[in-house]
Amino acid sequence: MQAIYDVPAPAKLNLFLHVVGKRPDGYHLLQSIFTLIDWADTLHFERRSDGHLLRHDLGASLPPDDLCLRAARLLQAQSGCTYGVDIQIEKRIPAGAGMGGGSSDAASTLLALNRLWGLNWPLATLMPLGLKLGADVPFFLGGSHAFVEGIGEILHPIELPPLTFAVLKPSQSISTQEIFSSPLLARSKNVAIVAGFPANNSSAEKTSESSENHQTVGLNHLAVNHEELISLDNEGIAKLLGDSTRSFGRNDLQKPAEANCAEVVQALHILESEFGNSRMTGSGSAVFARVKTPANEQEENLLNQKIFSRLQGLPADWSGRICRSLDRHPLQGWAADEK
Ligand SMILES: C[C@@](CO)(OP(=O)(O)O)[C@H](O)COP(=O)(O)OP(=O)(O)OC[C@H]1O[C@@H](n2ccc(N)nc2=O)[C@H](O)[C@@H]1O
Ligand SMILES: Nc1ncnc2c1ncn2[C@@H]1O[C@H](COP(=O)(O)OP(=O)(O)O)[C@@H](O)[C@H]1O
Structure with missing residues:
Protein backbone atom coordinates (compact mmCIF):
# COMPACT_ATOMS: atom_id res chain seq x y z
CA MET A 1 0.00 0.00 0.00
CA ILE A 158 -22.75 3.04 24.43
CA GLU A 159 -25.43 3.15 21.79
CA LEU A 160 -27.37 6.37 21.30
CA PRO A 161 -30.45 7.15 19.23
CA PRO A 162 -29.77 9.35 16.16
CA LEU A 163 -29.32 12.88 17.52
CA THR A 164 -29.21 16.31 15.85
CA PHE A 165 -27.43 19.36 17.28
CA ALA A 166 -26.95 23.02 16.48
CA VAL A 167 -23.27 23.78 17.18
CA LEU A 168 -21.85 27.30 17.53
CA LYS A 169 -18.15 28.17 17.88
CA PRO A 170 -17.33 31.75 18.94
CA SER A 171 -14.27 33.46 17.45
CA GLN A 172 -12.26 33.08 20.65
CA SER A 173 -10.71 29.68 21.39
CA ILE A 174 -10.13 28.36 24.91
CA SER A 175 -7.09 26.56 26.30
CA THR A 176 -8.05 23.35 28.13
CA GLN A 177 -5.26 23.86 30.65
CA GLU A 178 -6.52 27.37 31.51
CA ILE A 179 -10.02 26.09 32.32
CA PHE A 180 -8.82 23.22 34.51
CA SER A 181 -6.64 25.60 36.53
CA SER A 182 -9.43 28.16 37.10
CA PRO A 183 -10.34 28.83 40.76
CA LEU A 184 -13.97 28.78 39.58
CA LEU A 185 -13.81 25.10 38.68
CA ALA A 186 -16.50 23.54 40.87
CA ARG A 187 -15.40 21.13 43.53
CA SER A 188 -18.97 19.84 43.48
CA LYS A 189 -20.33 19.26 46.95
CA ASN A 190 -22.91 16.90 45.53
CA VAL A 191 -20.83 15.00 43.05
CA ALA A 192 -23.15 12.86 40.97
CA ILE A 193 -21.46 9.53 40.55
CA VAL A 194 -22.64 7.65 37.53
CA ALA A 195 -22.43 3.91 37.26
CA GLY A 196 -22.80 1.99 34.07
CA PHE A 197 -25.12 -0.94 33.64
CA PRO A 198 -24.13 -3.47 31.01
CA ALA A 199 -26.69 -3.75 28.29
CA ASN A 200 -28.84 -6.79 28.59
CA ASN A 201 -30.62 -6.64 25.28
CA SER A 202 -29.56 -7.92 21.89
CA SER A 203 -29.11 -4.44 20.41
CA ALA A 204 -26.10 -3.88 22.64
CA GLU A 205 -22.96 -3.84 20.64
CA LYS A 206 -20.29 -6.29 21.61
CA THR A 207 -16.79 -4.90 21.66
CA SER A 208 -13.83 -7.13 21.93
CA GLU A 209 -10.99 -4.87 23.02
CA SER A 210 -9.15 -6.86 25.61
CA SER A 211 -7.44 -3.88 27.25
CA GLU A 212 -7.99 -3.76 30.99
CA ASN A 213 -9.79 -0.44 30.73
CA HIS A 214 -12.40 -1.64 28.32
CA GLN A 215 -15.66 -3.20 29.22
CA THR A 216 -16.54 -6.00 26.93
CA VAL A 217 -20.22 -5.15 26.63
CA GLY A 218 -21.96 -1.90 25.67
CA LEU A 219 -24.13 0.03 28.14
CA ASN A 220 -27.73 1.06 27.72
CA HIS A 221 -28.40 2.60 31.13
CA LEU A 222 -26.58 4.92 33.50
CA ALA A 223 -27.43 5.07 37.18
CA VAL A 224 -27.07 8.42 38.93
CA ASN A 225 -25.82 8.04 42.48
CA HIS A 226 -26.83 4.42 42.04
CA GLU A 227 -30.49 5.50 42.29
CA GLU A 228 -32.10 7.14 39.32
CA LEU A 229 -31.75 4.95 36.27
CA ILE A 230 -31.36 6.85 33.00
CA SER A 231 -31.92 4.99 29.75
CA LEU A 232 -29.76 6.04 26.84
CA ASP A 233 -32.80 6.61 24.64
CA ASN A 234 -34.44 9.87 23.52
CA GLU A 235 -36.18 10.39 26.83
CA GLY A 236 -33.05 9.71 28.85
CA ILE A 237 -30.95 12.03 26.67
CA ALA A 238 -33.57 14.77 27.14
CA LYS A 239 -33.14 14.31 30.91
CA LEU A 240 -29.39 14.64 30.60
CA LEU A 241 -29.67 17.78 28.50
CA GLY A 242 -32.62 19.55 30.16
CA ASP A 243 -32.07 22.90 31.89
CA SER A 244 -29.83 22.81 34.93
CA THR A 245 -32.68 22.96 37.44
CA ARG A 246 -34.38 19.89 36.04
CA SER A 247 -31.59 17.90 34.46
CA PHE A 248 -29.07 15.56 35.93
CA GLY A 249 -26.31 16.43 33.50
CA ARG A 250 -24.14 19.55 33.37
CA ASN A 251 -20.73 20.65 32.20
CA ASP A 252 -18.60 21.55 35.22
CA LEU A 253 -16.13 23.38 32.95
CA GLN A 254 -18.81 25.79 31.72
CA LYS A 255 -18.73 28.27 34.67
CA PRO A 256 -14.98 28.94 34.43
CA ALA A 257 -15.25 29.20 30.64
CA GLU A 258 -18.14 31.70 30.91
CA ALA A 259 -16.03 33.79 33.31
CA ASN A 260 -13.01 33.71 30.99
CA CYS A 261 -14.80 34.25 27.71
CA ALA A 262 -17.83 36.50 27.26
CA GLU A 263 -18.44 35.00 23.81
CA VAL A 264 -19.31 31.65 25.43
CA VAL A 265 -22.12 33.39 27.35
CA GLN A 266 -23.25 35.09 24.14
CA ALA A 267 -23.24 31.81 22.20
CA LEU A 268 -25.20 30.02 24.95
CA HIS A 269 -27.83 32.80 24.88
CA ILE A 270 -28.17 32.57 21.13
CA LEU A 271 -28.82 28.82 21.20
CA GLU A 272 -31.08 29.06 24.25
CA SER A 273 -33.27 31.68 22.58
CA GLU A 274 -33.38 29.81 19.26
CA PHE A 275 -33.66 26.19 20.43
CA GLY A 276 -34.62 26.30 24.15
CA ASN A 277 -31.49 24.55 25.44
CA SER A 278 -27.73 25.06 25.37
CA ARG A 279 -24.56 23.62 26.86
CA MET A 280 -20.81 23.95 26.33
CA THR A 281 -18.81 20.98 25.04
CA GLY A 282 -15.50 19.94 26.70
CA SER A 283 -13.49 22.94 27.85
CA GLY A 284 -15.15 25.18 25.20
CA SER A 285 -15.50 27.52 23.52
CA ALA A 286 -18.05 25.74 21.27
CA VAL A 287 -21.59 25.29 22.56
CA PHE A 288 -24.42 23.12 21.32
CA ALA A 289 -28.18 22.70 21.55
CA ARG A 290 -30.11 19.54 20.94
CA VAL A 291 -32.66 20.02 18.19
CA LYS A 292 -35.45 17.79 16.92
CA THR A 293 -34.15 15.59 14.13
CA PRO A 294 -35.68 16.96 10.92
CA ALA A 295 -38.31 14.66 9.43
CA ASN A 296 -37.79 15.83 5.86
CA GLU A 297 -35.70 18.06 3.61
CA GLN A 298 -37.93 21.06 4.24
CA GLU A 299 -37.43 20.86 8.03
CA GLU A 300 -33.71 20.33 7.49
CA ASN A 301 -33.47 23.47 5.33
CA LEU A 302 -35.36 25.44 7.95
CA LEU A 303 -32.90 24.38 10.66
CA ASN A 304 -29.91 25.26 8.51
CA GLN A 305 -31.45 28.64 7.73
CA LYS A 306 -31.93 29.35 11.44
CA ILE A 307 -28.27 28.81 12.27
CA PHE A 308 -27.16 30.56 9.08
CA SER A 309 -29.19 33.69 9.82
CA ARG A 310 -27.85 33.79 13.39
CA LEU A 311 -24.28 33.57 12.06
CA GLN A 312 -24.89 36.46 9.66
CA GLY A 313 -25.33 38.84 12.58
CA LEU A 314 -22.00 37.76 14.12
CA PRO A 315 -18.33 38.49 13.28
CA ALA A 316 -17.05 36.40 10.33
CA ASP A 317 -14.75 34.25 12.47
CA TRP A 318 -17.66 32.67 14.34
CA SER A 319 -18.70 29.35 12.84
CA GLY A 320 -21.64 27.06 13.29
CA ARG A 321 -23.70 24.35 11.68
CA ILE A 322 -26.27 21.66 12.21
CA CYS A 323 -24.59 18.36 13.09
CA ARG A 324 -25.83 14.79 13.22
CA SER A 325 -24.52 12.11 15.53
CA LEU A 326 -22.71 9.30 13.71
CA ASP A 327 -23.73 5.66 14.14
CA ARG A 328 -20.11 4.84 14.82
CA HIS A 329 -16.62 6.11 14.00
CA PRO A 330 -16.02 5.69 10.24
CA LEU A 331 -12.67 3.99 11.01
CA GLN A 332 -14.12 1.51 13.53
CA GLY A 333 -12.51 -1.87 12.85
CA TRP A 334 -9.40 -0.40 11.16
CA ALA A 335 -7.17 -1.84 13.87
CA ALA A 336 -7.48 -5.55 14.45
CA ASP A 337 -8.85 -6.70 17.78
CA GLU A 338 -6.46 -8.80 19.83
CA LYS A 339 -7.17 -12.49 19.57
C1 LIG B 1 -11.75 18.17 29.05
C2 LIG B 1 -11.74 17.55 27.69
C3 LIG B 1 -12.99 16.68 27.55
O1 LIG B 1 -13.14 16.17 26.29
O2 LIG B 1 -11.82 18.61 26.84
P1 LIG B 1 -11.44 19.24 25.43
O3 LIG B 1 -9.94 19.30 25.27
O4 LIG B 1 -12.07 18.46 24.36
O5 LIG B 1 -11.96 20.61 25.55
C4 LIG B 1 -10.52 16.63 27.52
O6 LIG B 1 -10.53 15.59 28.42
C5 LIG B 1 -9.19 17.31 27.60
O7 LIG B 1 -8.33 16.49 26.87
P2 LIG B 1 -7.07 17.07 26.06
O8 LIG B 1 -7.48 18.29 25.28
O9 LIG B 1 -6.49 15.93 25.31
O10 LIG B 1 -6.22 17.54 27.24
P3 LIG B 1 -4.66 17.40 27.45
O11 LIG B 1 -3.96 18.03 26.30
O12 LIG B 1 -4.34 15.99 27.82
O13 LIG B 1 -4.49 18.32 28.74
C6 LIG B 1 -4.26 19.73 28.75
C7 LIG B 1 -4.13 20.19 30.21
O14 LIG B 1 -5.44 20.26 30.84
C8 LIG B 1 -5.42 19.74 32.17
N1 LIG B 1 -6.29 18.56 32.26
C9 LIG B 1 -6.65 17.88 31.14
C10 LIG B 1 -7.50 16.80 31.21
C11 LIG B 1 -7.97 16.40 32.49
N2 LIG B 1 -8.78 15.35 32.64
N3 LIG B 1 -7.59 17.08 33.60
C12 LIG B 1 -6.77 18.17 33.50
O15 LIG B 1 -6.45 18.78 34.53
C13 LIG B 1 -3.97 19.41 32.47
O16 LIG B 1 -3.40 20.56 33.10
C14 LIG B 1 -3.35 19.24 31.09
O17 LIG B 1 -1.98 19.56 31.08
N1 LIG C 1 -4.19 18.64 14.29
C1 LIG C 1 -4.56 19.63 15.12
N2 LIG C 1 -5.75 20.23 14.96
C2 LIG C 1 -6.14 21.23 15.80
N3 LIG C 1 -5.40 21.70 16.81
C3 LIG C 1 -4.21 21.15 17.02
C4 LIG C 1 -3.74 20.10 16.18
N4 LIG C 1 -2.54 19.74 16.63
C5 LIG C 1 -2.26 20.54 17.69
N5 LIG C 1 -3.25 21.39 17.94
C6 LIG C 1 -3.26 22.38 19.05
O1 LIG C 1 -4.14 21.90 20.05
C7 LIG C 1 -5.00 22.95 20.53
C8 LIG C 1 -6.36 22.32 20.91
O2 LIG C 1 -6.93 21.84 19.75
P1 LIG C 1 -8.23 20.96 19.59
O3 LIG C 1 -7.92 19.54 19.86
O4 LIG C 1 -8.75 21.25 18.24
O5 LIG C 1 -9.22 21.57 20.61
P2 LIG C 1 -9.90 21.04 21.92
O6 LIG C 1 -8.86 20.36 22.78
O7 LIG C 1 -10.43 22.27 22.57
O8 LIG C 1 -10.97 20.12 21.50
C9 LIG C 1 -5.09 23.96 19.39
O9 LIG C 1 -5.24 25.27 19.86
C10 LIG C 1 -3.77 23.78 18.65
O10 LIG C 1 -2.81 24.71 19.07
Missing part, protein backbone atom coordinates in the same frame (compact mmCIF):
# COMPACT_ATOMS: atom_id res chain seq x y z
CA GLN A 2 1.48 3.34 -1.10
CA ALA A 3 -1.21 5.81 -0.02
CA ILE A 4 -4.51 6.16 1.82
CA TYR A 5 -6.73 9.09 0.84
CA ASP A 6 -9.86 10.66 2.33
CA VAL A 7 -9.43 9.46 5.90
CA PRO A 8 -12.07 11.12 8.12
CA ALA A 9 -11.44 12.50 11.62
CA PRO A 10 -14.82 13.35 13.20
CA ALA A 11 -15.41 15.77 16.09
CA LYS A 12 -17.16 14.99 19.40
CA LEU A 13 -19.56 16.67 21.77
CA ASN A 14 -19.66 16.04 25.51
CA LEU A 15 -23.36 15.62 26.35
CA PHE A 16 -22.43 16.17 29.99
CA LEU A 17 -19.09 16.48 31.73
CA HIS A 18 -18.74 16.05 35.48
CA VAL A 19 -15.45 16.64 37.30
CA VAL A 20 -15.44 14.00 40.03
CA GLY A 21 -11.92 14.14 41.45
CA LYS A 22 -8.25 14.96 40.93
CA ARG A 23 -5.23 12.70 40.50
CA PRO A 24 -2.01 13.29 42.43
CA ASP A 25 -0.40 14.56 39.17
CA GLY A 26 -3.03 17.32 38.89
CA TYR A 27 -5.13 15.78 36.12
CA HIS A 28 -8.86 15.87 36.82
CA LEU A 29 -11.04 12.76 36.92
CA LEU A 30 -14.10 13.04 34.73
CA GLN A 31 -17.37 11.34 33.93
CA SER A 32 -18.78 12.22 30.55
CA ILE A 33 -20.76 11.03 27.55
CA PHE A 34 -18.72 11.55 24.39
CA THR A 35 -20.75 11.62 21.16
CA LEU A 36 -19.29 11.37 17.65
CA ILE A 37 -20.69 13.94 15.19
CA ASP A 38 -20.42 14.55 11.45
CA TRP A 39 -18.30 17.75 11.59
CA ALA A 40 -14.99 16.25 10.44
CA ASP A 41 -11.48 16.90 9.12
CA THR A 42 -10.14 14.89 6.17
CA LEU A 43 -6.60 13.52 6.01
CA HIS A 44 -4.54 12.00 3.18
CA PHE A 45 -1.44 9.85 3.71
CA GLU A 46 1.33 9.05 1.18
CA ARG A 47 4.09 6.69 2.27
CA ARG A 48 7.73 7.85 2.02
CA SER A 49 10.68 5.49 1.92
CA ASP A 50 13.15 8.04 3.39
CA GLY A 51 11.58 7.99 6.88
CA HIS A 52 10.69 11.71 6.85
CA LEU A 53 7.40 12.86 8.44
CA LEU A 54 5.89 15.92 6.73
CA ARG A 55 2.55 17.70 6.97
CA HIS A 56 0.88 19.92 4.35
CA ASP A 57 -2.05 22.12 5.38
CA LEU A 58 -4.74 22.28 2.70
CA GLY A 59 -6.96 24.57 4.79
CA ALA A 60 -6.25 26.53 7.98
CA SER A 61 -2.62 26.49 9.18
CA LEU A 62 -1.84 24.25 12.11
CA PRO A 63 0.98 24.53 14.66
CA PRO A 64 4.27 23.31 13.06
CA ASP A 65 4.52 20.24 15.32
CA ASP A 66 0.82 19.37 15.43
CA LEU A 67 -0.89 16.28 16.82
CA CYS A 68 -0.78 14.42 13.46
CA LEU A 69 3.00 14.72 13.29
CA ARG A 70 3.36 13.88 16.98
CA ALA A 71 1.21 10.76 16.47
CA ALA A 72 3.27 9.71 13.43
CA ARG A 73 6.57 10.27 15.27
CA LEU A 74 5.40 8.30 18.31
CA LEU A 75 4.24 5.34 16.19
CA GLN A 76 7.45 5.39 14.16
CA ALA A 77 9.60 5.44 17.32
CA GLN A 78 7.63 2.71 19.08
CA SER A 79 7.51 0.39 16.06
CA GLY A 80 11.00 1.00 14.67
CA CYS A 81 9.37 1.45 11.27
CA THR A 82 11.68 3.00 8.65
CA TYR A 83 8.92 4.39 6.42
CA GLY A 84 7.93 8.05 6.60
CA VAL A 85 4.79 9.84 5.41
CA ASP A 86 3.39 12.98 3.75
CA ILE A 87 0.19 13.96 5.56
CA GLN A 88 -2.21 16.37 3.90
CA ILE A 89 -4.93 17.77 6.13
CA GLU A 90 -8.16 19.54 5.27
CA LYS A 91 -8.95 21.19 8.61
CA ARG A 92 -12.62 21.96 9.17
CA ILE A 93 -13.20 21.33 12.90
CA PRO A 94 -12.59 24.59 14.79
CA ALA A 95 -9.53 24.41 17.10
CA GLY A 96 -9.71 25.17 20.82
CA ALA A 97 -13.43 24.41 20.66
CA GLY A 98 -13.78 21.43 23.02
CA MET A 99 -14.71 19.37 19.98
CA GLY A 100 -11.56 17.25 20.13
CA GLY A 101 -10.39 18.09 16.60
CA GLY A 102 -6.67 17.70 17.27
CA SER A 103 -7.20 14.48 19.23
CA SER A 104 -9.34 13.04 16.44
CA ASP A 105 -6.66 13.91 13.87
CA ALA A 106 -4.12 12.08 16.05
CA ALA A 107 -6.34 8.99 16.35
CA SER A 108 -7.03 8.84 12.60
CA THR A 109 -3.29 9.24 11.94
CA LEU A 110 -2.45 6.29 14.21
CA LEU A 111 -5.11 4.12 12.55
CA ALA A 112 -4.10 5.07 9.00
CA LEU A 113 -0.33 4.68 9.53
CA ASN A 114 -0.87 1.36 11.29
CA ARG A 115 -2.18 0.20 7.88
CA LEU A 116 0.04 2.20 5.55
CA TRP A 117 3.20 1.04 7.28
CA GLY A 118 1.93 -2.56 7.47
CA LEU A 119 2.20 -2.75 11.26
CA ASN A 120 -1.26 -4.24 11.86
CA TRP A 121 -1.07 -3.54 15.57
CA PRO A 122 -4.23 -4.36 17.58
CA LEU A 123 -6.28 -1.57 19.10
CA ALA A 124 -5.10 -2.51 22.60
CA THR A 125 -1.51 -1.64 21.56
CA LEU A 126 -2.51 1.69 19.98
CA MET A 127 -4.59 2.81 22.99
CA PRO A 128 -1.70 3.67 25.38
CA LEU A 129 0.06 5.52 22.54
CA GLY A 130 -3.12 7.53 22.05
CA LEU A 131 -3.31 8.43 25.73
CA LYS A 132 0.27 9.75 25.61
CA LEU A 133 -0.82 12.17 22.88
CA GLY A 134 -3.92 13.49 24.68
CA ALA A 135 -6.68 12.50 27.08
CA ASP A 136 -9.31 12.43 24.30
CA VAL A 137 -7.38 10.26 21.82
CA PRO A 138 -8.40 6.83 23.25
CA PHE A 139 -12.07 7.76 22.78
CA PHE A 140 -11.56 8.43 19.07
CA LEU A 141 -9.61 5.18 18.69
CA GLY A 142 -12.41 3.32 20.50
CA GLY A 143 -14.77 3.79 17.58
CA SER A 144 -18.14 4.37 19.26
CA HIS A 145 -20.05 6.80 21.46
CA ALA A 146 -18.88 6.21 25.01
CA PHE A 147 -19.48 6.87 28.67
CA VAL A 148 -15.96 7.91 29.64
CA GLU A 149 -14.21 7.90 33.02
CA GLY A 150 -10.74 8.51 34.45
CA ILE A 151 -9.07 11.26 32.42
CA GLY A 152 -10.41 9.69 29.23
CA GLU A 153 -8.83 6.24 29.26
CA ILE A 154 -11.75 4.27 30.70
CA LEU A 155 -14.22 3.77 27.88
CA HIS A 156 -17.63 2.16 28.10
CA PRO A 157 -19.14 1.91 24.61
